[in-house]
Amino acid sequence: MFAIDTLLHRLQRGCQTMAYPAGPAPALPDRHGGALRVDATKCVEHCSACVPVCPTRAITHTADGVLSLDLGKCLFCGACVEVCPTHAISQTNDHRMAVRRREDLVLGAPGQEELRLASALEEKLRKLFGRSLRLRQVSAGGNGADEADLNVLGTIGWDLSRFGIQFVASPRHADGLVITGPVSKNMELALQKTWNAMPAPKIAIAVGTCAISGGPFAGHAQVHHGAADVIPIDLFIPGWPPHPLTILDGLLRLLGRLEDKPGN
Amino acid sequence: MSALTSFALLANATCRPWPEVPEWPIADLVRLTAGELERGGRLCAWFGVPETGGVRVVAVIAFDADNTLAVARSTPFSGSYPALTPTLTQAHLFERELWEQHGLKPEGHPWLKPVRRKAGQAPANGDFFRVDGREIHEVAVGPVHAGIIEPGHFRFQCHGEEVLHLEIALGYQHRGLEEAMPGGPHLATMSQMEVIAGDTTVGHATAYATVQEALAGTEAPLRAQWLRAIALELERLANHTGDLGALAGDVAFLPTSAAGGKLRGDFLNLTALICGNRFGRGLVRPGGCRHDLEPERLSLLSKKLPPVLADVEDAMAWLWDASSVRSRFEETGKIFTEQAKALGLVGVAARASGLVRDVRFDHPAGWHRFAQSPVAVWPDGDVFARAKVRCLEIQRAGAYLEEQLAAPPDGEMRDDLPPAAPDTLAVALVEGWRGEICHVALTDAAGRFRRYKICDPSFHNWMGLALALRGQAISDFPICNKSFSLSYCGFDL
Numbered sequence: 001m002f003a004i005d006t007l008l009h010r011l012q013r014g015c016q017t018m019a020y021p022a023g024p025a026p027a028l029p030d031r032h033g034g035a036l037r038v039d040a041t042k043c044v045e046h047c048s049a050c051v052p053v054c055p056t057r058a059i060t061h062t063a064d065g066v067l068s069l070d071l072g073k074c075l076f077c078g079a080c081v082e083v084c085p086t087h088a089i090s091q092t093n094d095h096r097m098a099v100r101r102r103e104d105l106v107l108g109a110p111g112q113e114e115l116r117l118a119s120a121l122e123e124k125l126r127k128l129f130g131r132s133l134r135l136r137q138v139s140a141g142g143n144g145a146d147e148a149d150l151n152v153l154g155t156i157g158w159d160l161s162r163f164g165i166q167f168v169a170s171p172r173h174a175d176g177l178v179i180t181g182p183v184s185k186n187m188e189l190a191l192q193k194t195w196n197a198m199p200a201p202k203i204a205i206a207v208g209t210c211a212i213s214g215g216p217f218a219g220h221a222q223v224h225h226g227a228a229d230v231i232p233i234d235l236f237i238p239g240w241p242p243h244p245l246t247i248l249d250g251l252l253r254l255l256g257r258l259e260d261k262p263g264n
Numbered sequence: 265m266s267a268l269t270s271f272a273l274l275a276n277a278t279c280r281p282w283p284e285v286p287e288w289p290i291a292d293l294v295r296l297t298a299g300e301l302e303r304g305g306r307l308c309a310w311f312g313v314p315e316t317g318g319v320r321v322v323a324v325i326a327f328d329a330d331n332t333l334a335v336a337r338s339t340p341f342s343g344s345y346p347a348l349t350p351t352l353t354q355a356h357l358f359e360r361e362l363w364e365q366h367g368l369k370p371e372g373h374p375w376l377k378p379v380r381r382k383a384g385q386a387p388a389n390g391d392f393f394r395v396d397g398r399e400i401h402e403v404a405v406g407p408v409h410a411g412i413i414e415p416g417h418f419r420f421q422c423h424g425e426e427v428l429h430l431e432i433a434l435g436y437q438h439r440g441l442e443e444a445m446p447g448g449p450h451l452a453t454m455s456q457m458e459v460i461a462g463d464t465t466v467g468h469a470t471a472y473a474t475v476q477e478a479l480a481g482t483e484a485p486l487r488a489q490w491l492r493a494i495a496l497e498l499e500r501l502a503n504h505t506g507d508l509g510a511l512a513g514d515v516a517f518l519p520t521s522a523a524g525g526k527l528r529g530d531f532l533n534l535t536a537l538i539c540g541n542r543f544g545r546g547l548v549r550p551g552g553c554r555h556d557l558e559p560e561r562l563s564l565l566s567k568k569l570p571p572v573l574a575d576v577e578d579a580m581a582w583l584w585d586a587s588s589v590r591s592r593f594e595e596t597g598k599i600f601t602e603q604a605k606a607l608g609l610v611g612v613a614a615r616a617s618g619l620v621r622d623v624r625f626d627h628p629a630g631w632h633r634f635a636q637s638p639v640a641v642w643p644d645g646d647v648f649a650r651a652k653v654r655c656l657e658i659q660r661a662g663a664y665l666e667e668q669l670a671a672p673p674d675g676e677m678r679d680d681l682p683p684a685a686p687d688t689l690a691v692a693l694v695e696g697w698r699g700e701i702c703h704v705a706l707t708d709a710a711g712r713f714r715r716y717k718i719c720d721p722s723f724h725n726w727m728g729l730a731l732a733l734r735g736q737a738i739s740d741f742p743i744c745n746k747s748f749s750l751s752y753c754g755f756d757l
Contacts, residue, residue: 029536031555075455077546139415147414150412157526157529186756210459216459217439241543
């Protein structure tokens with residue numbers, strides 16, 4: 001009798017949705033590492049051990065010789081952390097990574113050792129979307145993992161709809177567009193049409209390193225350097241793919257819903 | 265077996281010097297390949313290698329019963345050649361791809377059109393097969409779909425609810441993966457290999473690492489092979505569990521749907537326990553694995569796994585107990601064994617149509633030479649069978665993991681990789697959760713990649729979905745699609 005079995009099972013289980021953001025955030029896996037931190041003052045002179053190991057050339061030296069790491073290009077492989085002799089590049093284990101401006105992901109300059117977390121939408125948009133945000137998702141060269149971890153937010157553990165955020169099937173019903181993938185040239189038209197079909201006011205969110213910078217495909221003639229090449233982006237959520245917690249943090253941060261939660 | 269003379273034989277995860285690969289005029293290569301395929305060989309790859317004076321075609325054939333691969337090549341040519349497809353359906357996409365990539369025209373191909381197209385010219389711009397007649401209507405879906413899913417275009421020819429024909433047009437995800445390989449490996453190559461299909465990171469990364477190791481004349485340390493096998497089965501568990509949940513969702517059976525989504529995440533978190541990334545990125549590297557499973561981590565993994573497996577077992581039991589689920593799954597989207605064989609299906613879709621086809625069993629490499637799990641087969645070819653094979657594989661992957669975690673081999677996790685042999689062809693097959701992943705590498709005189717061919721299982725299987733829809737109600741498309749659960753980006757490359 002499956003009906004009775006399943007009912008009993010569910011009763012025994014109780015609510016499986018996490019306490020976050022009212023309670024503590026679930027811990028990231030210890031080898032995840034979270035956001036990176038760059039303290040260029042620790043760099044040894046003439047050392048550039050981290051530069052050649054980065055698969056996406058996210059690490060460069062600026063004209064005045066200061067180390068610069070672009071988290072919008074980063075694949076979070078940790079290779080730079082491993083080779084750095086002085087811990088100038090370190091892992092923070094912090095899941096929070098969403099930013100409003102692309103340049104806020106560039107680390108290294110004095111005062112910019114860490115990324116500059118996203119601020120909330122301006123008052124008018126926040127009033128409109130703060131308690132009800134409908135999102136349309138378009139994968140444009142995405143590899144299926146960013147999409148999977150967006151889908152995870154809809155499962156019982158995360159229950160995104162408790163925040164009034166839902167993914168909808170039509171751009172006509174959407175307040176925001178979530179883009180994954182570097183934007184393949186073959187998807188550019190469809191992405192543009194989806195964006196055009198959405199009524200204003202509307203926002204756009206780039207999820208994952210590919211959507212922010214093209215990721216490991218940057219420079220290929222078949223793709224763009226991320227979604228901002230095609231439409232204006234209001235929120236960048238880095239990660240390869242971003243942990244679901246990072247995505248959720250970004251969405252709540254944008255809506256100003258973490259401000260009254262201490263520790264977030 | 266005539267292949268002994270006309271083809272060079274090799275085992276999975278090995279290489280052959282390029283000059284030793286037998287060379288035939290293209291008409292002979294087509295004839296010899298056709299002969300082997302008719303005798304039960306299976307086409308793993310059929311691709312071109314540009315040379316001065318034209319393009320060489322390379323054929324890689326698998327003899328599953330003999331645990332052997334065979335490879336041969338043509339002399340360089342340009343223009344056209346007699347197509348394999350009219351008598352051997354399994355070659356149809358390979359020949360379209362060859363034509364698109366190198367301009368070699370397969371004469372007599374019944375449906376010659378692009379596979380991916382480039383630079384803003386997705387294939388939906390091409391002509392579709394149309395059924396004409398009163399009361400026939402056409403339904404066009406995509407590339408953007410209603411859920412959080414990758415893009416592709418589906419064109420249905422319908423009579424009322426009944427689908428007479430479905431044509432699937434892909435290419436929207438094309439990122440130029442193969443085009444970027446010559447002269448490599450490059451700095452970003454390993455990362456690109458990890459996202460050929462982002463839900464199959466361990467599978468594709470293992471195939472790539474295996475090819476590299478074969479070219480270097482070495483293999484990864486046993487302990488690394490062991491960890492790769494564990495990660496591969498975790499990947500299988502996560503995806504199969506997620507797919508069963510999604511199948512349940514598509515027939516509105518919410519208990520398994522809700523559990524499947526959560527449990528999938530639990531498996532992903534076990535992978536993250538090993539390497540920090542839920543999809544296994546950064547784990548597999550040529551020469552071994554980048555992370556170890558130290559005793560504490562191993563015991564934590566061994567402790568966390570059984571409760572998740574028990575929960576999946578429950579969720580599967582509810583699914584099979586529900587008569588409403590069974591009635592929607594049975595006889596829906598049927599692929600007969602002969603059709604599966606003709607199309608060259610691989611993986612879950614092939615095994616659900618009664619074909620005993622599993623790289624882990626037929627062409628064992630790496631850890632699968634020492635430890636195997638039984639091949640899961642179901643004869644019926646319908647959605648029920650594809651769901652059932654997934655359930656069986658979940659149970660067997662679970663048992664396999666518990667067995668392997670209990671007996672870790674000692675040793676290093678990673679060795680330095682010697683330089684790749686010059687002018688050499690290497691082949692690696694891996695049974696990813698969708699099916700056979702095939703990577704073929706050819707090096708130049710300096711040992712750099714000259715040509716790299718990637719074949720995701722989806723490349724073999726999308727046509728299976730199109731065929732499964734024939735005579736079905738169009739409303740059955742979602743469960744048929746989910747029962748195949750194919751990759752768009754893995755196909756589009």
